[in-house]
Amino acid sequence: MSQTDLSQPQISVAATYMRGGTSKGTFINEKNLPAAAQQPGKARDQLLLRITGSPDPYGQQIDGMGGATSSTSKVVLVGPATKEGHDVDYTFCQIAIDKAFVDYSGNCGNLTAAVGSFAIAQGLVSADKVPENGICTVNIWQKNIQKTIVAHIPMKNGQVQEMGDFYLDGVAFPAAEVVVEFLDPADASGSMFPTGNLVDDLEVPDIGTFKATFISAGIPTMFLNASELGYTATELQGDINTKPEVLAWFEKIRAYGAVKMGLIASPEEAANRQHTPKISFVAPAKGYTTSSGKQLKTEDIDLCVRALSMGKLHHAMMGTASVAIATAAAIPGTLVNLAAGGGERSSVTFGHASGTLKVGAEAKLVDGQWQATKAVMSRSARRIMQGEVLVPADTF
Known part of the structure; x- marks a missing residue:
């Protein structure tokens, strides 16, 4: 990374800060990523680290959107579906707090609950699938683990219904219930029990x-x-x-x-x-x-x-x-x-x-x-902030 040039403005990236289940993270529509970060690689990783405030030797992520815990040091990328029969692609990025490392080795089931809502709001789900009232079924392709997840998003008056009376232990306030189905959740690359034994x-x-x-x-x-x-x-x-x-x-x-x-x-x-x-x-x-x-x-x-x-x-x-x-x-x-x-x-x-x-x-x-x-579970999700997240222009 180059020495900071004080004359350079910051880069702005359209983003939404959302709670999904008992986690929080920065959600970004892939099309809004800077050109250098459109593809996976070093530039993208540097952007995600800087957005979150990592690496932070103090372990606090004071200079970023991260909350200094595994549940809040997260970024979600959502884009158009590349897999037939799906509405959107979802990439989960777990950001290390004190290291310059982005882990793509797994999914976040909690933030999955917010992916469907974000996708609908971003216009990534075909309009003919989104009801005025009722449940919108969003078929999500989880790119990290190459699996299908189905989110059932409540709709009211043409908008995602976020408020409700569903309480989730670990979350202080109620919200609308989101049912999430993880289809064929076992590892696609090998046995569900990798050693071949139950114990x-x-x-x-x-x-x-x-x-x-x-x-x-x-x-x-x-x-x-x-x-x-x-x-x-x-x-x-x-x-x-x-x-x-x-x-x-x-x-x-x-x-x-x-x-x-x-x-x-x-x-x-x-x-x-x-x-x-x-x-x-x-x-x-x-x-x-x-x-x-x-x-x-x-x-x-x-x-x-x-x-x-x-x-x-x-x-x-x-x-x-x-x-x-x-x-x-x-x-x-x-x-x-x-x-x-x-x-x-x-x-x-x-x-x-x-x-x-x-x-x-x-x-x-x-x-x-x-x-x-x-596997099926109920979660909830809510937008907390939407607008633009700023990072220094010399981030990558």
């Missing part, structure tokens, strides 16, 4: 050996038993995120799990693959107090789940990890299924740090291999 032994040098379920559904995820780790899966962020040595401990386990899943060749490579895989731990249902002070009862949930994202315990639950949870719960014998009581199930309600979430999933055994047909 494996994961050996981590100098730490120990743990039972683990490795699954690629929604997003590559590793599940461990909370009790083996010394936890209960009722922890809140302060119980883990305030302890650097614990976070480093979890990251080492995640790195060795990533090798076991075949995602990287050596643990050292995990530093450049922060977004995937996710590491999560599960336990049988148990009542606890959520981060908002709400009292959950044991009978309110099927199991407890906690997950780390970008090196920190998540304040609620990632949407894609929720797909992995529901899919694993539907398959008898996985650690998630066993924590939920075992047996066959088509949906699961799990407890996370902010409350509960119910997710449906369908899985079937075909020729000895488990296949996931779809």
Whole structure:
């Protein structure tokens, strides 16, 4: 990057800042990207980093749109569909906070809930598909994972309905419900269980050996038993995120799990693959107090789940990890299924740090291999700001 030329104006990029589920991010119509950033590559990455305020050695992203958490250091690119039978293309960009790195290795299930609304507002969905009132079905091609996602967007008087009475744990205010279907959510490039087993032994040098379920559904995820780790899966962020040595401990386990899943060749490579895989731990249902002070009862949930994202315990639950949870719960014998009581199930309600979430999933055994047909969950989305985001002209 060149030395700042004070005589140069800033570059403006039309953008919308949106909440989707329990995440927030900057949404950009691909056609509005500067010419140099129209194609994937260094210039685009530099633009997205500067928009978000990364890399920031202070870890605060003060000079950008990022919120200094994995849930808010995100950019979404939406453009015309390149895949037949779809309305739009969606590229998710997870921005590292303290590093100059953009991770495209997975999707964000929470922000997916806002993609359909943004696409409609941008005129990317054919007008004949958008009803005056009712539900607009938007077929989204998720380019990161090469999968179809169907968003059901409520419409009122020709506009996306954003206000409503649907409460999502982890979000302070109600909004309109958006139903999202993740079709064929398993990894297209290989087995849904990359090791070929429902449960494996994961050996981590100098730490120990743990039972683990490795699954690629929604997003590559590793599940461990909370009790083996010394936890209960009722922890809140302060119980883990305030302890650097614990976070480093979890990251080492995640790195060795990533090798076991075949995602990287050596643990050292995990530093450049922060977004995937996710590491999560599960336990049988148990009542606890959520981060908002709400009292959950044991009978309110099927199991407890906690997950780390970008090196920190998540304040609620990632949407894609929720797909992995529901899919694993539907398959008898996985650690998630066993924590939920075992047996066959088509949906699961799990407890996370902010409350509960119910997710449906369908899985079937075909020729000895488990296949996931779809996962369904309800989220909500809302525009927070729209206009132009500014970056220095020497960004690229």
